Amino acid sequence: MAVPKLQQLSKSVVQGPSLATGAIPTRDWMDIPVVFKSGNYAYPAKKEKVEYLNKQSGLHFPNAREWSPEDEDWKLPEGWQEIILKGLKERLEKFRSLKIFMDCCVRCGACADKCHFFLGTGDPKNMPVLRAELLRSVYRNDFTLAGKILGKMAGAREMTVAVLKEWFMYSYQCTECRRCSVFCPYGIDTAEITMMLRELLHLVGVGINWILEPASNSNRTGNHMGLQPHTFKDNVEFLVDDVENLTGVKPNISFNRKGAEILFITPSADVFAEPGLYTAMGYLILFEAIGLDYTWSTYASEGGNFGLFTNNETMKKLNAKMYAEAKRLGVKYIIGGECGHMWRVVHQYMDTMNGPADFLEIPKSPITGTVFDNAASTKMVHISEFTADLIKNGKIKLDKSRNSHVKATFHDSCNTARAMGLLEEPRYILDHVVDWVEMPENTIREQTFCCGSGTGLNTDEIMELRMRSGLPRANAVKYVHEKHGVNMLSTVCAIDRATLTSLMNYWNPGVGVCGLSELVANAIVQEGETRGELDEGLRTML
């Protein structure tokens, strides 16, 4: 019989060169080296970006050089092991959470199948428990008695180049989304382990460009794009013109205006790239409709903080600029736009790093009088909290039928859902502005699946990886798309708006992506408006 038998078929499949094939591994995980090849890693940071960052006060980015993950020699600095181990020691002393996370995991496996990278790849090193073991094994070897005596038997291993390469591979196959942490009985924040891995890698000059270039741009001009003040201003003004053309009402805007009541900060992607542009138009329409006394800033022109994906010093510095600008302008408080990780930084780290912001007032809506006590320390209110309060108090007139072209669902962004508990407000808003349905229960709210491209992994050279890690999210969207005819995935995060667009283009063509404020503005009925039938809301081409 010429037909090969099943076992032979398996053999031919299994012996292929790929990582994700081969059924049950025959070697211990520590003995399987990582292999870098085009498409499975993000490009390393450009030399000049690292040099620039290293020159900034308070920042430390050594060993700028040209290098490639595919090279055998990563051109690590002399004594790199000592640098890493010293860095780990310092962090164990500085961050008690890290020490606890290193010690308290019992390897129960509750997190193992909760990671979108594991679910999309089937690679066991993407199980959060094992990703943490990559660091924990080195911790055991050099910082615990059992590890020092028993070595590998106690799950310990030396810090070698192979281990370092493994760290690079898997700390950049984690989006710090913290879904696994929801299921951990000990509350281990696995995202913070990834953060530590990335910090340690930066100590020896190992980082990716998609993160360090926006971080350096933010430090230089105030935003990821590197837009200078005049360009930022021009872009917002273009949007003002667009809004006037569509609705007949020209929003009043101002930049860097001292004495404004409120400073508004949003991701720069909102004023530069589709579909964020429509979200920014949404802010303009909403603020005009209620006559808000606010100002944009061309210096604090970025909500995002790629320092979160880099190291705590960079995160602190980039976060500080928002508050420095609020102080300079003398505003009462800050309203923040639809961003993901900005809110994680503000809610979880800002107070420790730069707070409390005593020079600002506890946010109080000038329209409804509501005091946002939840922001008593950070003095920063989320646009969805602010909008939901306006709707609840009947302060904006809404016509839901203006969104009749949309059947929406809502993607809870990891950071706003899990790091600040923003679960009800967006839903309350959606109820009032559009016809929408929920995705399945185990994919929303605190169990939401990441877009798959957060933490600076939204770069196109790893598109396949992003499609794999985004599969759990896309799979849930597909379900409501097929069952309920959903044609729009709404969200409150700028990275989501960019990355989910690509994710939908691959997995669910026919489903668009929008910010929540776009849907709000579509439905707002403004005084003095002369808008005609806008079949596609703010996206209508006139």
Added chain:
Amino acid sequence: MDLAEGFRNHREKIVNKWVEYALSTYISSGFFIKERDQFANPVGGNIREALNRLFPLLVRGADSKEFLAPLEQIMSIRSVQEFSPSQAVAPLNAVKHITREVFAADKERKNLVHELYDFEFAVDLAVLAAFDIYMQFRERLCQVRIAEIKSGSHILTDSRCPSKLLSADNNRVLTKANGI
């Protein structure tokens, strides 16, 4: 005992083995095979559902156009995972061997093994269609990448900042390029 009855009796067994085989191509396959919630386990859920839909189509020798939906469900996933093209498609082929093994192990239906030509031909057609679909998804992936680059998200890096264009370094490059 005819072939149709043989397929009816052994359908569940064959499809289960087929699903397990397809999922065993992942390194850590235990969870993919065990977890039945399609949202908690999208790879396992989709492959299980698609193979369940595909099997009766193969049995009745349906038109290969009818194969498209379940094949797309599988190949959309496998074409972005770390498989070579042949590895991505190979699990489809397995059903031929699984069916033979299952029939051969059943004393009453051993003789049906000789009547599987049409079924195996249908599997061959499905495998060929799967190659086409694999390529369609690779092409789509490429388009997604291009669309993203064009959308402006790329401005996060490599942006053509006007002042950067006027920098001394760039001026040298520009003047050289223009022959000045």
